[in-house]
Amino acid sequence: MKAVKVRKEFAERVRKDLERRGFKDRRRRIRFEDGAVIIPVVDDFSIPSPHYEIIEDLNPVFREKRNFREIVESIAGFYPRYADLKVFGDVGVMKLPAEILKYKREIAEGVVKNYRLDSVWLDRGRHGMERRPEMEPVVGSKSLVEIKENGCVFRFDLTRVMFSQGNQYEKMRVAGLVNDGEVILDMFAGIGYFTVPVVRHSQAKKCYSIELNPDSYRFLIENIKLNDLEGVVPVLGDSMHVTPENFADRVIMGHIRCQDFIEKAIMALDGEGWIHYHEAVPERIIRRPVRRVERAAERMHAKLIEVSMRKVKNYSPGVYHVVVDARIRKS
């Protein structure tokens, strides 16, 4: 059995290259030996390089578990681009594109066995402004999960509320921007996606957290308690109608379709403050979110003092989830 022996500083580059070209042997684990990295390769590999040495692998370590890609490949014969598995505690949620849907049961059984899970659900998308998930049970039916993220605990029922794992950095980034004693408004609080980490990791004075969906609101209250948060005021209602005016230093608008709420967010600011406006936007019109904030400020006769935009994650092919940070002064 063959492997390549690589100096640490080249290991990641070599690994990626071997993986991309299909030479890495996925059945065996990468390991450290004598200060070098040993990357298992397939037996007919023979491409020389100054960056590594091809060796006989005398101490192979086999993986006991197969990963999601290997499970899908072994059942469907290929791995489609938008297949995905997320694991929440002992429950898995799969996304399978149409071409491999017919294998859902076999794939789910492979996932349960290899990841030692209780249940596996098929994610069929989100609906409406409340982003309610449509989940199909494939193996088992456990749906109440508890996960840890950024030092916070979140409990939720994944068949009733959405949970997006791709925004972890964004949540901590916003927490890091909060000045001591700030009053925050979270206009689309969900189960506390932003409220919990922001309040936990800052010295905010108060956080008003508005949520429309009673299921999410119930978990918001539970997660405030679970994380011992003080100063959070949960509000069940539509932020278009229940948002107070002239009170907040910072407004979090963590919903990717909330362009109609920008003026409401500005009204909520106490004279001057920040809004963090999220949007899913196609790459070809990438400045649209900034223009929307500029126009809303103009309509409100407010001044945009600072504005910047950053990518949160890829949303779908050619579409980005972005956030606009805008500092606004009302006249």
Ligand SMILES: C[S@@+](CC[C@H](N)C(=O)[O-])C[C@H]1O[C@@H](n2cnc3c(N)ncnc32)[C@H](O)[C@@H]1O
């Ligand atoms: C997309 S989720 C939040 C996702 C979150 N930003 C994350 O990082 O995972 C948006 C939440 O806003 C709530 N929502 C939608 N429209 C609302 C409204 N008008 N007022 C208050 N909450 C609303 C939904 O019920 C949902 O829980």
